[in-house]
Amino acid sequence: MAIEHLQPGNLVPKPPEPRPESEIMAGWKGDRNKPLVSILCITYNHAPYIADALNGFLIQETDFPFEIIVHDDASADETQRIIEQYQQRYPNLITTVFQTENQYSKGSRPTQFVKDLCRGIYSALCEGDDYWLSPDKLSKQVFLLETNKDVHLSVHPAYLFDVSKGKFAPKFEHDLVSGSVLPVSDAVSASSQFAPTASYFFRTKEFLSMPEWFFNAQDLPFGDYFIEALLGRHGIIYAHDIFSVYRRNVPGSYTHRTAQSSDNYLISRIGSVLRYTSKLEDYECISSISIQKRKVNIVKDYQGMALARRSLYLYRAVSAEGERYAVRNAVVENIAMKSEVSFRCYRFYRFLKATSSKLKSFIWMLKKRFSRSPNFSG
CATH class of the missing domain: 3.90.550.10 (Spore Coat Polysaccharide Biosynthesis Protein SpsA; Chain A)
Incomplete structure (x- = not known):
């Protein structure tokens, strides 16, 4: 029998002791x-x-x-x-x-x-x-x-x-x-x-x-x-x-090793990930569009690590690796790499954008919750 969805707050389920x-x-x-x-x-x-x-x-x-x-x-x-x-x-x-x-x-x-x-x-x-x-x-x-x-x-x-x-x-x-x-x-x-x-x-x-x-x-x-x-x-x-x-x-x-890795290790790793991802292009049944989307996602993921670490060095290196595989930055991202000052400004811009997105999601959840509340008028 499949395990049904558990409600938040319940303990994480465990498998029972096995039979002989x-x-x-x-x-x-x-x-x-x-x-x-x-x-x-x-x-x-x-x-x-x-x-x-x-x-x-x-x-x-x-x-x-x-x-x-x-x-x-x-x-x-x-x-x-x-x-x-x-x-x-x-x-x-x-x-x-x-x-x-x-x-x-x-x-x-x-x-x-x-x-x-x-x-x-x-x-x-x-x-x-x-x-x-x-x-x-x-x-x-x-x-x-x-x-x-x-x-x-x-x-x-x-x-x-x-x-x-x-x-x-x-x-x-x-x-x-x-x-x-x-x-x-x-x-x-x-x-x-x-x-x-x-x-x-x-x-x-x-x-x-x-x-x-x-x-x-x-x-x-x-x-x-x-x-x-x-x-x-x-x-x-x-x-x-x-x-x-x-x-x-x-x-x-x-996940734990990634958080503890050095910038140089992450630079080496994104190069490997992009290189092996490119090998999927040898398979005709895997579309090149899907592969390129994946490369873009990889670069964005590592750029996000650089922003979280406040490392302009890592951000520049990740962007350079992306360029090698036709993943190009937007104009604002290129400006962010110009100097430490522009990089800090870009980080603050991303923070505001993320905060705004979370606030919108929270408001949407509230509206959805209250829209389901029973009407006690009358």
Whole structure:
């Protein structure tokens, strides 16, 4: 059963304790040594969270075999110990890859260590600080891809839980019925991540045929977007249920590392992101207009970081990287780069603009709320 929307103020839901291994496997049909689905979990220093992820995998109720492959990148906390305890309880379900040295710091992408272990026709992703809520998740996404043979990727919404603020809310929702096929242009041109990583469900064969740079490039800062773009290039099937929780601002996460990064690191990273985004132009089914929109969004995002950091140096460098990929500034943005004074004035202008927008939204919400109030006159 899918988890229904929770109301603000409720506690963030957690998956229940899983059943014994024998009960999970009791309803499986076919060869238990030939899993239909491979669950891939990448983790590092996720001791406070990894049990939720593993429980979310183990609550799945299916009539087909599945396997769980967990890669730990030499965690310095108790993550490996917790995984080992689960593996002892579920030896026929959980396969582990424990690194003794952190591979990510050496430029190695974790996916290259698990991709060749996948035995399933389908694969599902979930990082160790996220988790699944519904026991129906795998069954429903299998059904969607089984009934849409030409589509390779399925996604769904999630609860976004900001651990730094203790707030959560539904995110990544579309006003569509389950089973709707979204065009890849929606994902390619998105201003940020189109769908939560823990929602990704795809055909393993297509995943393994992704370009070599996706698995091995040392300067590729993330893979989510390229999974959406490349595996979704024939359409993306949407399941409307909220099947997972996406934690944001977890210590050590991509979002957290970005906030702590130096200006020079961010300059190097935007160059890499724009360069790999340009590689999507090799695929005829991905429109160049969508790709260019994405490049514009990337530049605007990094310019926003520069404004937040009050760094004219970063703003100029980001704008220069954008120029290399035909992303050009508006006149007012070029004026902002002239001097520290003009940059401060531009920051103040953006502040006023954002404040005005928030005020308009607040007034609109008030009008909407009062328009629904009952009329007590008469």
